[in-house]
Amino acid sequence: MIRVALALTCLLCSSVGLTGGAEPPQPRMTVSARPPTALAAQSPVKPGQTWILSGTRADGQKVSRAIVLTMQAPSWSDSEGWSFDSEMGFFDYHPQTGKVFVGEMLSAFLTGNDVLMCFGFRTPAGITGALMSGSLEELQAESDKVDPTAPDPTTTEEALRIMRAAGMKVGTCTLTLKK
Template sequence: MRRPLTLLLPLLLGAALAAPAPTPVQPGQTWTLSATTFDGEVLSTALHLNAAPPTPAAPGTYRADRGSLLLDTQADTLIALDLKDAREGGLGLACALRLSTLGQSGATGVLASGPLTELPAALERALAVLAVTRTPQEQAEAARELRLGECTLTLTPAP
């Protein structure tokens, strides 16, 4: 006997909702942030993610030794924050990129950098660039106009 689709639909939807899509970010990983600021300064840092998974209160927040990775699959964004030096009066880094481009050759994000007091506003501009641009060329042009840099984020292979 065949069941009507209306009876199977809740079962299918429940199975789909019960198994979230895998993410490229996992606890314990190391990610390398390579960046060029608007002024042309070339920077590179490594973010070593804690072994603990994100908490239910902050499901997309992966804590790291120097900051955190913020994953938002619905918005298709990944933000790498390196705040260690900024907490000591130095430069903070926030690399925002489209999650769907992660791992692609030449995939770049938008870099917000500056002192801790200026970083939230700069990150807001970086996310706005991602929201309104469609091509890497548009993204680079918009980032330059807003005095933002470029960045890449790559997973460091496990030893």
């Protein structure tokens, strides 16, 4: 069920929204010479870790949630990178691009809290990104604002600029590994 909801909101992070009946853009194909078969030992993201998602929503409200990765081995896809399961959602990390996409969703279903999604990039200074929050319906409505021809962002600043230019209500987020 979480992955079904994720499919609705992944549109936010790929710069491809629903086109209101228009022909959707053709997907980009990434071809790897050899996809990884196992997570690298030096990977900054590993099963069993706890990450703290903190940030400021578009309305100025401060938020903080623990993202606890399960011990299950992650799965690989060329477009998303490593997909880790979390107790309350998901954590995707692409080592080649530095893209990070994290969702804390289950508490929204259990307690009525807003879904929190952080789309950002890992840099030497840490992981920062654009914070989206709200109900799944609100996030879907926000994704409808994204121009399907917008370029894929390569930095947090680009992601924020593209999302805000589309009229999306986004804040900022940081992911910190809990020691």
